[in-house]
Amino acid sequence: MGEGMTRAPEYGETLRIKNLRTHFFTRYGVAPAVDDVTITIPRKGIVGVVGESGCGKSVTALSVMRLVSRPGKIVSGKVLLDGEDLTAKSPREMRQIRGNKISMIFQEPMTSLNPVYTVGSQVAEAMVIHQGAGKKEARDRTVEMFRSVGIPEAEKRFGSYPHQLSGGLRQRVMIAMAMVCRPRLMIADEPTTALDVTIEAQILHQMKELERNMDTSIMLITHNMGVVAEICDYVYVMYAGRIMEQADIFSLFDHTMHPYTTGLLGSIPRSGRGGGRLYNIRGMVPSLLSLPKGCRFRPRCERAMPECAEHEPELYEAGRGHWVRCHLYRDSGGGETR
Numbered sequence: 476m477g478e479g480m481t482r483a484p485e486y487g488e489t490l491r492i493k494n495l496r497t498h499f500f501t502r503y504g505v506a507p508a509v510d511d512v513t514i515t516i517p518r519k520g521i522v523g524v525v526g527e528s529g530c531g532k533s534v535t536a537l538s539v540m541r542l543v544s545r546p547g548k549i550v551s552g553k554v555l556l557d558g559e560d561l562t563a564k565s566p567r568e569m570r571q572i573r574g575n576k577i578s579m580i581f582q583e584p585m586t587s588l589n590p591v592y593t594v595g596s597q598v599a600e601a602m603v604i605h606q607g608a609g610k611k612e613a614r615d616r617t618v619e620m621f622r623s624v625g626i627p628e629a630e631k632r633f634g635s636y637p638h639q640l641s642g643g644l645r646q647r648v649m650i651a652m653a654m655v656c657r658p659r660l661m662i663a664d665e666p667t668t669a670l671d672v673t674i675e676a677q678i679l680h681q682m683k684e685l686e687r688n689m690d691t692s693i694m695l696i697t698h699n700m701g702v703v704a705e706i707c708d709y710v711y712v713m714y715a716g717r718i719m720e721q722a723d724i725f726s727l728f729d730h731t732m733h734p735y736t737t738g739l740l741g742s743i744p745r746s747g748r749g750g751g752r753l754y755n756i757r758g759m760v761p762s763l764l765s766l767p768k769g770c771r772f773r774p775r776c777e778r779a780m781p782e783c784a785e786h787e788p789e790l791y792e793a794g795r796g797h798w799v800r801c802h803l804y805r806d807s808g809g810g811e812t813r
């Protein structure tokens with residue numbers, strides 16, 4: 476972790492989102508929900524993406540999956556999975572890749588389970604299709620996976636239909652489904668927000684195991700800095716469509732640079748409940764249709780200077796592998812921009 480994670484030359488990278496722009500073309504104007512975002516997910520380690528509601532986390536994930544729907548559109552940039560650009564794939568190729576090489580745990584889980592099949596058969600079937608497992612093996616491993624994501628009476632639940640389960644249990648089935656295929660990349664969008672603390676801990680542990688033992692790279696989207704502290708190795712902080720700071724976990728917590736990140740960290744929600752929506756940074760997230768000139772965070776920033784209203788800062792490397800989009804750090808570390 477730490478340095479290795481930051482540069483990760485020995486491990487290479489699974490995913491590189493490169494200068495991605497995904498905009499929404501609404502009748503009121505263009506909303507740059509993801510605006511020149513570059514994120515690297517190395518082979519080893521769990522990468523967190525954090526930020527307040529509406530900052531572009533889910534749209535980033537949906538762009539990788541090529542599931543952004545109208546009026547949204549990927550305007551430019553690349554999404555390289557093992558070096559192959561997903562933005563250039565046909566819809567058919569993307570269907571192959573989804574659920575096979577990449578699996579995603581969606582923030583709104585109900586949509587992805589088929590109501591007419593039992594949850595167990597759906598997960599087992601995925602294993603048969605994607606891994607050529609035998610029926611018996613698939614069944615046993617599904618039950619085992621159900622247990623490990625905290626589904627009580629796993630044997631019995633295998634035969635339940637989605638509507639017979641609570642929202643929390645359905646979410647755990649989705650998590651089992653995402654893990655069972657042993658994808659190259661797993662994108663988890665607020666996977667544990669609706670679950671209680673014990674189950675959350677169990678699932679985070681399970682994700683860590685997956686990353687360690689199965690060679691799966693993980694991108695974890697969350698509001699919750701407590702969750703980040705617990706399992707992430709490297710973190711990207713987003714605000715209004717931009718990356719504001721990125722660093723390995725130790726550097727981010729011990730040498731927090733961006734005033735926005737400081738605000739996020741000052742409001743770690745109690746034991747992670749409430750989805751972490753209780754950030755106490757003054758003011759509100761600006762509308763993407765009328766972003767302030769200069770730094771997008773400037774109207775809410777405690778440390779804003781006159782130039783912040785004039786020029787938007789670039790990402791400066793202010794420490795080894797620690798990048799920050801803030802004029803306060805322009806002259807640190809040689810002021811090299813990316």
Ligand SMILES: Nc1ncnc2c1ncn2[C@@H]1O[C@H](COP(=O)(O)OP(=O)(O)OP(=O)(O)O)[C@@H](O)[C@H]1O
Pocket residue numbers: 499501506508526527528529530531532533534535545546547582698763
């Ligand atoms: N269908 C849509 N039409 C117009 N704008 C949209 C649409 N979907 C998303 N957006 C814009 O994209 C921005 C980013 O949304 P996104 O869902 O990525 O936020 P998020 O960071 O995942 O927030 P949350 O933490 O609440 O899940 C929103 O603020 C909104 O302006």
Ligand SMILES: [Mg+2]
Pocket residue numbers: 532533534582664
């Ligand atoms: Mg979201």
